[in-house]
Amino acid sequence: xxxxIQEVSQKDFSNYGLTAEKLTxxxxxxxxxxxxxxxxxxxxxxxxxxxGPSHLYLGQExxxxxxxxxxxxxxxxVTTYRGHGHALAKDxxxxxxxxxxxxxxxxxxxxxGGSMHVAIxxxxxSLYATAIVGSGIPIxxxxxxxxxxxxxxxxxxxxxxxxxxxxxAFHEGMNLIALWKLPVLLYCENNQYAMSTPVSKxxxxxxxxxxxRAYNMETVVVNGNxxxxxxxxxxxxxxxxxxxxxxTFFECITYKMKGHGVYDKGEYRPREEVEKWLAKDPIKTFExxxxxxxxxxxxxxxxxxxxxxxxxxxxxxxxxxxxxxxFDEILNYVYAGDD
Amino acid sequence: MQETIxxxxxxxxxxxxxxxxxxxxxxPNVILxxxxxxxxxxxxxxxxxxxxxxxxxxxxxxxISEIVIAGAAVGMALVGLKPVAEIMxxxxxxxxxxxxxxxxxxxxxxxxxxxxxxxxxxxxxxLGRQHGxxxxxxxxxxxxxxxxxxxxxxxxxxxxxxxxxxxxRDNNPVLFLECGLLYRTKGPxxxxxxxxxxxxxxxxxxxxxxxxxxxxxxxxxxITAATKxxxxxxxxxxxxxxxxxxxxxxxxxxxxKRTSRLIIACDDIRTGGVGAEISATxxxxxxxxxxxxxxxxACALTPIPFSPPLEHLYMPNADRIIxxxxxxxxx
Numbered sequence: 037x038x039x040x041i042q043e044v045s046q047k048d049f050s051n052y053g054l055t056a057e058k059l060t061x062x063x064x065x066x067x068x069x070x071x072x073x074x075x076x077x078x079x080x081x082x083x084x085x086x087x088g089p090s091h092l093y094l095g096q097e098x099x100x101x102x103x104x105x106x107x108x109x110x111x112x113x114v115t116t117y118r119g120h121g122h123a124l125a126k127d128x129x130x131x132x133x134x135x136x137x138x139x140x141x142x143x144x145x146x147x148x149g150g151s152m153h154v155a156i157x158x159x160x161x162s163l164y165a166t167a168i169v170g171s172g173i174p175i176x177x178x179x180x181x182x183x184x185x186x187x188x189x190x191x192x193x194x195x196x197x198x199x200x201x202x203x204x205a206f207h208e209g210m211n212l213i214a215l216w217k218l219p220v221l222l223y224c225e226n227n228q229y230a231m232s233t234p235v236s237k238x239x240x241x242x243x244x245x246x247x248x249r250a251y252n253m254e255t256v257v258v259n260g261n262x263x264x265x266x267x268x269x270x271x272x273x274x275x276x277x278x279x280x281x282x283x284t285f286f287e288c289i290t291y292k293m294k295g296h297g298v299y300d301k302g303e304y305r306p307r308e309e310v311e312k313w314l315a316k317d318p319i320k321t322f323e324x325x326x327x328x329x330x331x332x333x334x335x336x337x338x339x340x341x342x343x344x345x346x347x348x349x350x351x352x353x354x355x356x357x358x359x360x361x362x363f364d365e366i367l368n369y370v371y372a373g374d375d
Numbered sequence: 376m377q378e379t380i381x382x383x384x385x386x387x388x389x390x391x392x393x394x395x396x397x398x399x400x401x402x403p404n405v406i407l408x409x410x411x412x413x414x415x416x417x418x419x420x421x422x423x424x425x426x427x428x429x430x431x432x433x434x435x436x437x438x439i440s441e442i443v444i445a446g447a448a449v450g451m452a453l454v455g456l457k458p459v460a461e462i463m464x465x466x467x468x469x470x471x472x473x474x475x476x477x478x479x480x481x482x483x484x485x486x487x488x489x490x491x492x493x494x495x496x497x498x499x500x501x502l503g504r505q506h507g508x509x510x511x512x513x514x515x516x517x518x519x520x521x522x523x524x525x526x527x528x529x530x531x532x533x534x535x536x537x538x539x540x541x542x543x544r545d546n547n548p549v550l551f552l553e554c555g556l557l558y559r560t561k562g563p564x565x566x567x568x569x570x571x572x573x574x575x576x577x578x579x580x581x582x583x584x585x586x587x588x589x590x591x592x593x594x595x596x597x598i599t600a601a602t603k604x605x606x607x608x609x610x611x612x613x614x615x616x617x618x619x620x621x622x623x624x625x626x627x628x629x630x631x632k633r634t635s636r637l638i639i640a641c642d643d644i645r646t647g648g649v650g651a652e653i654s655a656t657x658x659x660x661x662x663x664x665x666x667x668x669x670x671x672x673a674c675a676l677t678p679i680p681f682s683p684p685l686e687h688l689y690m691p692n693a694d695r696i697i698x699x700x701x702x703x704x705x706x
Contacts, residue, residue, distance in 0.1 A: 175450040369484045
């Protein structure tokens with residue numbers, strides 16, 4: 037069946053281990069994702085320091101942070117070219133991410149991956165990031181199979197946009213994940229547009245969740261702008277995946293605050309629609325909730341923001357100080373050597 | 376010692392099967408997946424009996440879903456398994472081209488060396504088996520342009536076994552190209568353990584007047600041609616490249632420096648094919664040694680005709696190699 041996560045109550049806080057410390061951690065992560073992207077935007081558009089495609093995660097912070105915080109640190113992720121947020125939420129150090137975006141050898145992928153593959157950092161379980169829409173889902177199936185086969189307690193979470201659900205890779209992957217009962221959590225981040233194409237002009241079914249249900253997969257519709265909803269839904273699904281190898285599909289309803297990539301102003305979107313969604317800013321709403329619930333004060337939130345800002349500035353400094361890999365060395369990365 | 380090696384006659388399919396079985400026994404991380412490989416024993420029986428022996432967790436029958444066969448293999452490899460995926464016909468590779476070429480092959484590089492993708496993708500081409508345009512084509516050159524991928528062809532049962540074992544032990548994605556017409560051919564295969572290294576061509580026959588480089592099935596045609604050319608007083612050297620990526624161009628160049636003539640014979644389409652690449656590379660460093668333009672024996676730029684007599688004319692064979700060599704030498 038398809039379930040919809042309702043508002044997470046304060047009672048859930050204790051049931052789901054949402055201590056003040058954890059809630060503060062989540063807010064700090066969300067702020068980190070936001071400020072990182074705002075800095076990237078500035079480096080591209082104002083300073084001209086970065087070039088190439090860069091797909092910002094602005095407005096979707098609640099999904100990566102809610103999911104990653106609920107997952108075990110050793111769980112794995114397979115994500116996409118809109119992956120700065122996934123990387124940071126999965127503990128890829130911001131300075132490595134920044135250096136990767138600058139194309140420096142000090143980046144996590146030595147500057148050979150770039151923005152679209154910055155979420156590749158297996159040390160923290162940030163296993164894979166692909167720039168081909170939909171292609172991560174079959175790979176997540178294989179990762180899930182591998183974990184199950186090795187009787188690991190860990191699971192894999194894969195993230196993709198609404199555009200992915202119309203690819204063949206999505207359907208082949210969904211079918212196999214459900215058929216083989218693989219421990220995979222699938223997060224469709226429905227941010228309403230695939231580039232400029234709205235979901236209504238691209239998806240024939242009444243909803244994306246309905247499409248997932250057709251694969252006989254546990255399906256949950258989540259408010260993707262509410263970090264606690266994503267967290268709670270993930271906790272429940274991760275338990276099912278770990279104990280009975282049940283996959284779960286999440287349709288996370290959200291909105292990209294800016295356009296497809298850093299250069300896209302998103303002018304094809306109705307102004308009222310944009311304003312409606314900006315009012316649901318996942319960070320502002322979470323801050324308000326934490327103040328209302330007396331978890332944090334305005335002052336502590338300001339302190340968090342300042343400390344994050346410093347981390348970002350340090351990351352930019354680290355990135356600019358690095359150098360690109362010598363060209364002769366790139367050959368060393370094409371093939372893996374023998375054991 | 377040569378004398379102590381016990382040889383048996385094995386079919387190409389059984390040699391492949393032995394390689395899979397031995398590697399599965401050797402390494403519990405080796406997993407097979409593909410269409411009809413388990414209960415049906417594989418369309419060409421290269422996986423016969425392996426489901427019974429190793430069980431359904433290591434021999435995975437899949438739906439007809441080439442994208443997820445290749446993609447799942449990538450994922451399995453990322454977490455330490457050694458998947459050997461089977462794609463039933465080479466014509467189906469374009470369906471999973473993204474997973475093979477854009478995911479598996481590039482990820483070592485794009486991750487800055489953080490990831491490795493040790494997977495084998497086995498497939499075969501069925502030219503000469505009246506399978507029509509969509510179940511016959513041999514397109515190895517497409518994959519020679521993919522950095523990060525290794526591309527292997529096997530011309531004999533001996534090579535099929537030794538190269539497949541090497542492929543499974545490799546830490547990179549390997550495209551292992553078999554030939555439908557060869558599955559039932561037999562040849563000597565040692566009982567003892569052996570592997571064949573990648574990037575080492577084999578000189579199948581020594582000769583002085585012309586070098587014939589063969590790929591896969593056409594190696595046999597080249598040997599037949601060389602035998603007949605001998606009767607005409609032409610001494611042909613035959614080389615099986617064995618692996619196209621890495622390609623042992625040195626062995627070919629050394630041979631050309633001795634024979635001064637080169638023919639590349641392959642079941643692929645001539646335009647932009649394997650022969651074009653080898654030819655271009657050889658002339659870059661051995662132009663001065665050549666007594667005649669390099670020649671290619673390959674297929675016309677048309678889809679493969681179904682009609683048996685037309686398909687027969689379409690295919691490279693010993694007669695075409697002989698004719699080409701004779702014209703080059705002027706005898």
